Amino acid sequence: MKLIVVTIFLGFPFLSLVSQPTENKLKVLDRKTYELSIQKNPNKELINLEKKIPEILLDIKYATPDNFTKQVIYKEAKAFARKPVAEALRKANLEFLQLGYSIKIFDAYRPYRATVKFFEIVGDTRYVASPKTGSRHNKGCAIDLTLVDQKTKKELPMPTEYDSFRKEAWAESTVTDPEILKSRTILISTLKQYGFRVNKTEWWHYDFLECSGFEVLDIPFEELE
Ligand SMILES: [Zn+2]
Numbered sequence: 001m002k003l004i005v006v007t008i009f010l011g012f013p014f015l016s017l018v019s020q021p022t023e024n025k026l027k028v029l030d031r032k033t034y035e036l037s038i039q040k041n042p043n044k045e046l047i048n049l050e051k052k053i054p055e056i057l058l059d060i061k062y063a064t065p066d067n068f069t070k071q072v073i074y075k076e077a078k079a080f081a082r083k084p085v086a087e088a089l090r091k092a093n094l095e096f097l098q099l100g101y102s103i104k105i106f107d108a109y110r111p112y113r114a115t116v117k118f119f120e121i122v123g124d125t126r127y128v129a130s131p132k133t134g135s136r137h138n139k140g141c142a143i144d145l146t147l148v149d150q151k152t153k154k155e156l157p158m159p160t161e162y163d164s165f166r167k168e169a170w171a172e173s174t175v176t177d178p179e180i181l182k183s184r185t186i187l188i189s190t191l192k193q194y195g196f197r198v199n200k201t202e203w204w205h206y207d208f209l210e211c212s213g214f215e216v217l218d219i220p221f222e223e224l225e
Contacts, residue, residue: 028112031219046140047086049079053093057104068163069121078221079108082140085208092194106144106162110137112218134216141211144204156183162204171198
């Protein structure tokens with residue numbers, strides 16, 4: 001009997017996190033409560049970035065095993081963000097296009113269950129967000145991205161690969177290669193003009209700064225649209 005109870009608990013860590021009341025319980029919206037929230041505030045709508053910004057490319061690493069977990073986390077390779085985030089990104093991309101570049105997205109809105117999964121795998125909040133707080137990705141307010149050459153669609157040289165835990169990935173790490181320095185500078189400074197702040201330890205991660213009131217969401221991509 002004891003074994004069965006333990007098995008059930010271990011088998012549903014996500015459910016146990018969400019359903020057990022705690023003192024500072026994180027508010028996580030499911031599809032139903034999210035739909036009610038966008039009726040009250042249309043800015044909360046998650047926008048499909050591929051449709052909103054036709055020029056952007058997607059390379060959604062968590063829809064493949066090519067990510068730090070080595071597991072397929074998402075069933076679909078899609079990118080969503082809250083309406084004002086999507087609009088700011090569209091404007092930023094117009095500026096990138098003028099320079100001959102375009103955005104390529106690695107990850108955008110991330111369902112809360114993925115954050116729970118990352119924590120189960122890594123178990124260290126220095127590298128992944130704590131399920132107690134969730135992340136800005138869970139709020140549809142953060143984007144992981146890089147730049148590609150608009151014509152060749154080849155990625156611009158950057159200091160590290162995506163999701164690298166190395167110190168070279170830090171936004172202000174020393175870069176000796178002038179090409180890499182140029183592309184990283186253009187990426188960070190252009191996005192800054194449109195309200196995105198680069199993460200200190202990840203050159204590819206950008207938080208949209210006007211995100212107050214956007215809740216953590218737990219809706220898989222296939223339930224959106
Ligand atoms: Zn990120």
